[in-house]
Amino acid sequence: MKIIFLGTSHGVQAADRYCQSMLIETEQGSYIIDAGAPVMDCLIRLSYDLKKIKGVFISHLHSDHTDGLLGLISLANWYYKEMKFDVFMPEQGGIDGVGAYLSAVFKNSPNYPNDRIHMHLVEEGVIYENNGMKITAFPTGHMEHYQRPAYGYLLEAEGKRLYISGDLNGARIDYPEFLNEEPVDGFVVECAHFPAEALVEKLRSCKAKFVMPVHVWTLDKYDTIKSHAEELPFGLAYPKDGDCFEI
Ligand SMILES: [Zn+2]
Ligand SMILES: [Zn+2]
Secondary structure, eight states: OOEEEEESSSSOOOTTOSSSSSEEOSSOOOOEEEEETTTHHHHTTOOOGGEOOOEOOOOOSOGGGTTHHHHHHHHHHHHHHOOOEEESSSHHHHHHHHHHHHHHTTTTTTTSSSEEEEEEOOOOOEEEETTEEEEEEEEEEEGGGTOOEEEHHHOOOOOOOOEEEOOTTTOOOOOOGGGGTSSEEEEEEEESSOOOHHHHHHHHTTTOOOOEEEOOTTTHHEEEEEEEEGGGSSOOOOOTTTTTEOO
C-alpha cells in the first residue's frame, strides 16, 4: 500500500504546502482521502492514471479538506470520462451542495447526471468494502461544538492497515483507542489543534509501526516531535507535498 501526499498543510495553504489530500494506492485501486485544493491539478501533474481512482473519502466539511472536490468531480463529469468512483461525505448538506453545484454547471448538458459518480453519506463503521479495500469510519469530536460530524478512516488492504486521523478534538486528541491495542502499519495524524508535546505524550502508548504527522501548525511542532523521536516506540516520517511512502 502506497501513500502519496498531495497536500500536507493545515487549515490554509502555504508557499510549499497545499491543503490536506492523500492518495492511497493499492494493486486493485486508488483512494483519495480528503480533497483539499487543488487535488485534481496534483493528480494531473503526476500524470496519474485517473482510472485507478475508486473512491474519495472526506473526513469533514472544513474547506481545507474539501475545496478541491468540486474541481475533481466536475472534471470527471465532462472531460475525464474514464473516471468512475464513489464519493463519501460526512454530511448530507455537503452531498446536496455538490449536487446543486453540478446541476447548475451542467444544466441542460448530457454530462450530468451520469452513472459513473455516486455520492454516499458517511456513518460510523465499515463504509466501503470493494476491490480488496475495506474502509472503516471512526468519529472524532473535531466539530462537536457545532454539532457536526467528523471522521478518521482505517484503510485495510493487501494485508496492511493504515489509519488516517482526520482532524481531531483539540482538547482530547481523540484518535480511536484501538490504536493503543492493535498494531497498524501506518498512522497519519494531524497536529494543528493541540500542542505537539501533548500529542507526543499521547502517542507513547500507540502501537502503530510508523507515524506520519501532517496538517502541522505551527511549524515549530515538527521540531518538538523530532526531539522525541528517539524515545518513541515507532518510526516517524515527516511527509511533505509530493512524498510517497510504502507501508
Ligand atoms: Zn483541517
Ligand atoms: Zn477541520
